[in-house]
Amino acid sequence: MSYAELKSKKFTHKGEETGATEDTFYVTDENQVTYEMSAAVYYIWKVSDGTKSLEEIVKQASEELNIPVNELEEPIAMIITKLLESNLLAEVK
Template structure:
């Protein structure tokens, strides 16, 4: 997955937050009764932004502003996280 291919797509999250891990700062997201994932804070934050209304480009821009980083520093990591979330069936495009 690369940015140019997905920048205009609007990912939508699947599943629901059920808890925060006590041992770490990770978030527990349930997709189905037998499918539960533990997400690192940044992955959870990106997942939570996938509301079906924001494009990948808008997510990158928003994260870049909030983290006070250049868009070029944020773009590839965001696309990588979205790719992993899609593989885990936690988002759909």
């Protein structure tokens, strides 16, 4: 899904953090399947706490990383889409 389709939606993470190494994070879902995440994917998963829209998450990441919002919109939307497909995020209705 594109940023435009997702920007006003809120998401909450599912699963539990079950470990980490220097630059890799592990999250286990409700079926006990463990996923390996890069730092960028883990960051998006972690800040998706059900209180912020995708637009707010992108703005937060932009401020923290000092990267223009427009450069983060589609990459973060793609991460959100993959996390939804993996059942590691759920849309807050």
